[in-house]
Amino acid sequence: MNEQPFTFNQIHIEAARNASDDFNLFHDKHKWLQITHNPFKGPIVLGFQLNAMIEYQLYLHREAHHENRIISENGLRFSNYQITYVNAVRPDRELYLDIKKTLIKTIPELTLSNRISIKSDNKTVLLGSKKETQTPLxxxxxxxxxxxxxxxxxxxxxxxxxxxxxxxxxxxxxxAKNFLSGSLAEQAVYFDELNGLVEYPEMFPCSLASGALLLKAQIEDRHDFKRNPMVYTSHSISVNREHLRELNNNHKLHILVKQLPESKSRTLNNTNIMLRVYECYGLLEDTKVLFRARLCLVPLEKLLNGLYNPPIG
Incomplete structure (x- = not known):
């Protein structure tokens, strides 16, 4: 367990949501009150913001344990995140990130993996893993x-x-710098123009998928974000680090979103709450696939009507 607590303030939320075009009312310091039956009693931290904090802390972990050499020498060019959101994270609350010891497996392919969790007020708010592989998971x-x-x-x-x-x-x-600062990450690790350092973090381009989902719902479905809010339950993301190194200032990124039909075969934790599942891709201008993401959401109303009772607080 990381002994040093992390704390997001509202200014961190503002920086991350503005940098990623995320206009979800859950993160707005004024408009959260307009959400019907909002149980969170204030703005909440972005899911991708938490992911980015995890990315940075795992970068420090890799550096400290000399694991980047293994990744480089074995062509482990895909960074894979499997994240489950158990609870919402409020600003001004202490968080504790736990990164388990790195496991190295060789079957079916060489993989470096770490289990991760975040707790606040002695409650789990996030569970997941990060894996380095040769092919996307x-x-x-x-x-x-x-x-x-x-x-x-x-x-x-x-x-x-x-x-x-x-x-x-x-x-x-x-x-990208603002998103890093909003995610409690040190931007100087990724950007130093005087020394020619420009390395985009993995989660920044992925975070733009949230804005794409919001626009899709707004344009195609005329979705009412106040009366029918949706919340993330999980993210499954694969990022191609080789393609990420090609990303630079003012580069074009095509974000593709595919909504899967709701199905009784895809439900939340074996309940009868059907997941809203989106497949999202980030393609560079030459159609190279930068990231692949499966994002799962459910209507907030379903979580609050007694069918499922997460530890919201």
Whole structure:
């Protein structure tokens, strides 16, 4: 267990949500009150913000234990996150991150893995793992060869003859730095223009998927975010670090979102609450797949009507 507690303040939430275009009312210091039956009694920290904090602390862990050499020498170019959100995180509360000892497995392929958890007020708020692999662990078989040239399509539109909603973003160093600062990460580890250091963190481009989901719901479904709010239950993410190194200031990123039909085969913790599952991809301008993510959500109402009782507080 990390003996040093972490604390997010509202300014950290503001920095992270502004940098990632996340306009979810749950994070707004004023508009959280407009959410019907909001149990959180104030703004809450972004899921991707917690992910980024974990990314940075695992970077420090790898450095301290000389594990980056193993990753480099064995071509472990995929960084994989499996995160389950157990509870919401409020600002001004102490958090404790626990990173378990790194396990190295060779079957079926070489993998470095760490189990992680975050606790606050002696309650678990997040569980998960991070694994370094040669191949992506999530959505590895998706084929984009039949897609049209995404550069020619309107922003915030449906890709013709496909199930994908397209959100186009131009990443920039300033937003990435703000996202890092909002996630309690040291931006100087990733950016030092005087010395030619520009290395985007793994979670920043992935975090832009949240804004894409919000826009898809707003444009296609005319979703009412006040009366029918949704909350994340889990993230499963694979990031290609080799492609990440190609990302630079003002580079174009195509974010593709595919919503899966609700199914009784995909429910929350064996309850009858069906998950809202989205497959999200970040493609560089030359269609290289930067990240693959499966994001699961449920309506807040379902969590509060007695069908499921998470430790919200």
């Amino acid at each position: 999530f959505l590895a078989d998706t084929d984009f060869s039949n897609l049209p040239d995404l550069n020619t399509l309107p922003n915030c539109s449906t890709v013709p003859d496909s199930p994908y909603f397209l959100k186009r973003k131009y990443v920039n160093n300033g937003n």
